[in-house]
Structure formats: C-alpha cells, structure tokens
Amino acid sequence: MMKIALFGAGNVASHLYRAFSEGNYATVSQLFSRDPAKADFVSSETEVIADYAQLKDADLYLLAVSDDGIAEIAEKLEDRGNLVAHTSGSTGMEVLKKFQQHGVFYPLQTFSKNRELDYRTIPFCLEANSEENLEELKDLAKSISEAIYEVNSDQRRGLHLSAVFVNNFSNHLFTLGNSICKDKNLDFKILQPLIKETVSKLDVLLPADAQTGPALRNDQETIQKHLNSLTGDRKLVYKTLTDSIQKFHGKKL
Template sequence: MIKVVILGGGNVAFHLTNQLLKNTSVNLVQVYNRTIKNIKYLEKQISITNKLKELKDVDIYIISVSDNAIAPLSKKLDFKNKLVVHTSGSVNITEIKSISNKGVFYPLQTFSTAKNIHFSEIPICIEASTKKDLELLETLAKSISKKVYHINSNQRKSLHVAAVFVNNFVNHLYHIGNDICDKNNIPFEILQPLIKETSEKIKTLKPSVAQTGPAKRNDTTTIKDHLDILTKNQQEIYTLLTQSIIQTYGKKL
C-alpha cells in the first residue's frame, strides 16, 4: 500500500485529502499545514501537524501549496530515496529543491471547497525524474482517476495556459454576462441551457466548427448594437474577442 503525506491546506489539498481518506489502496498517513487551524477538522481522522520535523516516513510527499511556496517548502524536505511531488499546473519539476526524488501530480480541474468533486473523471497529469517513480505515481493516480496522462513540464505549462482560457477566462465572461442580466432585470438562469449546450457540443465538434455568432458571420450591425449598450470595459473585451474571431475565420469588419 502506498503511504502518503499531503502538505497544504488549500482547495486542492482539501479535495485530495478527502479523496485519499476514502481510498482503500492508499494510506494517507498525515496532513501538514503551516496554519494548523486550517486542517483542524481532520484531527479526529488522521495525524495533523504544522511542524516539518514531525513529518511521518512515507513513500510520497505531495506538496499542494501556492506556486511561489513550492520551492522554499520543498527545500526543507530532505528525504533521500523518497518521492516529493507538487500539484501545480505551471511550476516546473525542477522547482522542487529537496534532495529527494522529484515528481508532479497535477489534477486538472477547478477546485472550490464548497463544491464536491468526482475524482474518477478528473485528468491526473504525472511526471517524475525516474521510471520507477513514474510507475509509483501512475499507480497512485489510477487509484483515484480513470484518466491518467504522462505530461512533462513544458507540456504542462502549455496545458495550464489552455486551461486558463477555457476555464478562468470563460468564467469571467459568465460574470460579465451575469452583470448584464442583473442590470436589465433578466434572470441569469435563462442563459444556462445555452451554456450547457455550448459545453456539450465541443465533446463531438471541434471548437472551430462549433463557433457561431455575429463575429463569425460578420454581422456588423449587430456588433455595433451590442457595443452601444456595454460599459467601456465590456466594450474593450467584446471588441478584442470579436477581432480574434474575425481574424480566425478570415473576415473583416
């Protein structure tokens, strides 16, 4: 059985901890966090600590903290012949500064503590400095997910950028759409079937084929009407995205 320690108390660590606690093929031995109160809820289920010198001896140490904290924290983990990994999408494997073996265990999903996650459908992207460690990470990943990918640091950096476009930026556009609805006393729920259909459609169609709208069809009248009712900031975003769509499909305003 793989023995694991998780270091961190944020959103990813929260969900990963809960998942591994339910996993009968993995022994989650301990959770560490610098601020003990953030993991106090675990004290009746598992060993918790805010002291690195109290870390248990395990096979894998999973660092799940903010990107800029990975290097300084890992530097303090002097575990020879043990595997230390991080869960970041954008941080290179070389940023793990411990003398241990190095790896990455990146679950590609948006995490919020208020929303339950089904890990079996989450892609887990793994990387390791040795073949043996890669096999160990693959065993761990397959114990919680049906979708495991070998992704190196350069690929993962590009993947993370792509994820920002399809998740963070798209969610911000939802926010803008919600504001426009609120301003005009329209329930945002009216748009939810459209949002659902858009996300479902790209499961079977390339996004380039699924693209519709006034910019795609070069409808300058509708584009102007839209711009007239938007705030300055919304106009800038609308115009930038419209120009990108036009450039993609070879049409001019």
C-alpha cells in the same frame, strides 16, 4: 498501503485527502500545514503537524500547496530518499531537483472546498524523474481516476495556461453576461440552458467548428448595434473577442 505525507490544507489538499480516503490504495499518515486549524477535514487516522521535525517517513511527500509554498518547502525539507511530488500546473518539476526521487502529480480541475466532485473523471497529469517514480505516481493516480496523462513540464505549463482561458476567462464572460442581465432586470438563469448547450456541443464538435454568432458571420450591423450599446470594459472585451474570432476564422475585412 502507500503512505503519504500531505502538505497543504487548501482546496487541492482537502480534495486529494478525500479522494485517497475513499479508496484503499493510499493512506495519509501525516498532514503538514502551517495553519493546523485549516486542516479540519482530516480523520483521526491522520496526524496534523506544523513542524518539519515531526515529519516521519512516508512513501510520498505530496506538496499540495501554492507555488510559493512549493519553493519554500523544497528549501526547508530534507531529502530522505523518498519520492517528493508537487500538484501545481504552473511550476516546473525542476523546483524539486534537490530530491533524488521527484515528480509532479497535477490534477487538472477547479477545486472549491465544499463541492463534491467525481474524482474518476479528473485528469491527472504526471511527470517524474525516473520510469519507476512515474509508475509509482501512475498507480496512485489510477486508484483515484480513470484519466491519467503523462505530460512534461512544458506541456503542463501549456495546460495551465489553457485552463486560464477555458475556465477563468469563460467564467468572467459569464459574469459579464450576468451583469448585462442585471442591468435589464433579467434573471441569469435564463441563460443557463444556452451555456450548457455551448459546452455539450464540445462532446461532438471541436470548438472552432461550433463557433456561431455575429463575429463569425461578419454581421457588421449587429456588431455595431452591440458596440453602441456597450461602454468601458464590456465594450473592450466585446471588441477584442470579436476581432480575435474574425482573425482566427479569417473573416477580417
């Protein structure tokens, strides 16, 4: 069994812990957290520690902490010659360069602590400073998921940025949609079949080919009616995205 010392007790760490526990390829021997009370998800097999001096040898030190946390641990952690990897989308691999063996083990998903996920579909984006270390991370990822990708730091930063657009920003559009419903005393669940179909279409169409609506068909009458009914922030978002759709699809007058 691969022996892992896992750093962090947040959403990513708790889900990776659960994913490793479900398989029998790797075991988390120690969990390092500045706040051990947060590590309430570990079983008795795992020792919870908060002190670098208590850290034992492991095949992999896996840093599932915030970007600031990675930099701090990289500074304080001694290089023992074993593999050290972080799980961040927005942090380059070079932050770990003081360790002879290093890499990145980035699961591209949004993690909420109490939500069940199907780990087998989560894309793992891997990078390492040697072919051997990459293979080691690949074998670990394969024990959890069926979606393994090799991506470099520049690509990973692109994925993370792209994830902000498709996840954070889309979710905010759902929030604005919900706020319009609330103003009209309507239940947001009326919109859910539409949202689900919007996403289901991506199974067979590229998003650019699935685009519809007043912006795409340059329906100025509807666009003006909508703009007139909006104020402040929602109006600015409407205008910016309508312009962007028209520029992208070459419909700008």
